[in-house]
Amino acid sequence: MTAALLQLLPANEPLPRAATLPYSGVMDATPEDSALMLRYKDGDTAAFEVLYRRHNGPLYRYLLRLSLNRATAEDLFQEVWSKIIRSRHSYRATAKFSTFLYRVAHNCFIDHVRRNKRHASNIPLDPDNAASPSDEPDVTAEKALARRRLIAALTALPDEQRDVFLLHEEAGLSLDIIAQVTGVSRETAKSRLRYAVKKLKAAIIESAPETEAAN
Amino acid sequence: MNQDNERPDLDIADPQVSLAYRSMTEVSTPAKLDAAVLDEARVAASRNRPAFSIGGWLRPAAFVATVGLSLAVLLEFRETEVFDSVPQIATEPDDRYRPAAGGADRAEAREDDAAQAFGQLPAKESAISDPKTPLAESAPAPGQQDKSADSSMLPDQPLDQPSPAAKRVPDNTAYDSAIRQTGRSLPQTAAVSALHADAARHCGDEQTRSADTWWQCIEALREADRAEAARQEFELFIAAFPDFRPAQ
Numbered sequence: 001m002t003a004a005l006l007q008l009l010p011a012n013e014p015l016p017r018a019a020t021l022p023y024s025g026v027m028d029a030t031p032e033d034s035a036l037m038l039r040y041k042d043g044d045t046a047a048f049e050v051l052y053r054r055h056n057g058p059l060y061r062y063l064l065r066l067s068l069n070r071a072t073a074e075d076l077f078q079e080v081w082s083k084i085i086r087s088r089h090s091y092r093a094t095a096k097f098s099t100f101l102y103r104v105a106h107n108c109f110i111d112h113v114r115r116n117k118r119h120a121s122n123i124p125l126d127p128d129n130a131a132s133p134s135d136e137p138d139v140t141a142e143k144a145l146a147r148r149r150l151i152a153a154l155t156a157l158p159d160e161q162r163d164v165f166l167l168h169e170e171a172g173l174s175l176d177i178i179a180q181v182t183g184v185s186r187e188t189a190k191s192r193l194r195y196a197v198k199k200l201k202a203a204i205i206e207s208a209p210e211t212e213a214a215n
Numbered sequence: 216m217n218q219d220n221e222r223p224d225l226d227i228a229d230p231q232v233s234l235a236y237r238s239m240t241e242v243s244t245p246a247k248l249d250a251a252v253l254d255e256a257r258v259a260a261s262r263n264r265p266a267f268s269i270g271g272w273l274r275p276a277a278f279v280a281t282v283g284l285s286l287a288v289l290l291e292f293r294e295t296e297v298f299d300s301v302p303q304i305a306t307e308p309d310d311r312y313r314p315a316a317g318g319a320d321r322a323e324a325r326e327d328d329a330a331q332a333f334g335q336l337p338a339k340e341s342a343i344s345d346p347k348t349p350l351a352e353s354a355p356a357p358g359q360q361d362k363s364a365d366s367s368m369l370p371d372q373p374l375d376q377p378s379p380a381a382k383r384v385p386d387n388t389a390y391d392s393a394i395r396q397t398g399r400s401l402p403q404t405a406a407v408s409a410l411h412a413d414a415a416r417h418c419g420d421e422q423t424r425s426a427d428t429w430w431q432c433i434e435a436l437r438e439a440d441r442a443e444a445a446r447q448e449f450e451l452f453i454a455a456f457p458d459f460r461p462a463q
Binding site for chain 1: 277
């Protein structure tokens, strides 16, 4: 198992997004997010750009891996930021900006699902498949296999479980905030996350024997 | 990650799964998407930035209004006489404690009458012919006679000092001058006489039985140049006969 995990990690490369690890420290100072939003409310576009640069990546990946479609993710991404921009006059720093941002994103995805119930048919297997040019061919194959397994497992998750997993891993939200964003109880959010992690872990474990067999 | 993960869900999150997820291809937003969003933000900010924003002044205006109203209320309280409705404390003396109407006046009238009556007593020529008669000496002229019974206002002239005008003092002022020489009013004289009740008597018992005889004794003492004795007897006389009116 350990070898399979190591295969997934790129060699001689630092951990990606180290600051976004679940058990790491605070990446974004929430008061700064609220302050930036308030400054944009007063007309400071530079503050908005800082705020945007801080959250655009995680938000895009969340929407991408939630919707499982790049075009849909881009549409939803722009729709989310448009709503953020339009609501600046009524923005109140009563909650964290990330909570506000992902609540809007979650609602936009729900609205999209309701409008287009055939979105499942447009799910590519690997929407973010892009190999690193520095990878060795053999490593690339192994990594690609592991990645496909994981993506497949992630794709196979129900929308609710995938949503909770991505909010926890990508946005770094706690179960309480996830419950607020998704509109469910904490226990429900906890149960969804548990099932999602269990399935993904099973997929990781399943890929390990195949990787060892390939070696 | 953020402040929400103050209590990591260790019982749910799996580090292996997290690492595996993190190892997936780093996906970033397309550049065109970034440009579109940032442009929209700039346009929105520039479009909705009026030259004069009323909303931006609401909070300062509310603060100024609050401060102004507070100061107005405070000044109003300071200028208002809070104790206007409090009834004024009575400064005039209570009429309940005033003496009965005419009570003091009646006493004063009695004193005046006695003094006047004393002054109207027909004086004997022989009794007051001596120019050294103290009572006659100190008696004022009729026109200058003080009707007030308050003899304390009159000069207290010793009885033994002769008066150059004693011969001209009419007898009807003897009683009055006797009162004055005691230096007290009639009520005071009567009080003092009680002190002399045990003193040596100069008029006999038979003389003091009636007011007239007692008065004659007093006159005799004065004629005999016994002013102190006459005064003592007079004080006792007044105590015994306060309403005495010398015959005219």
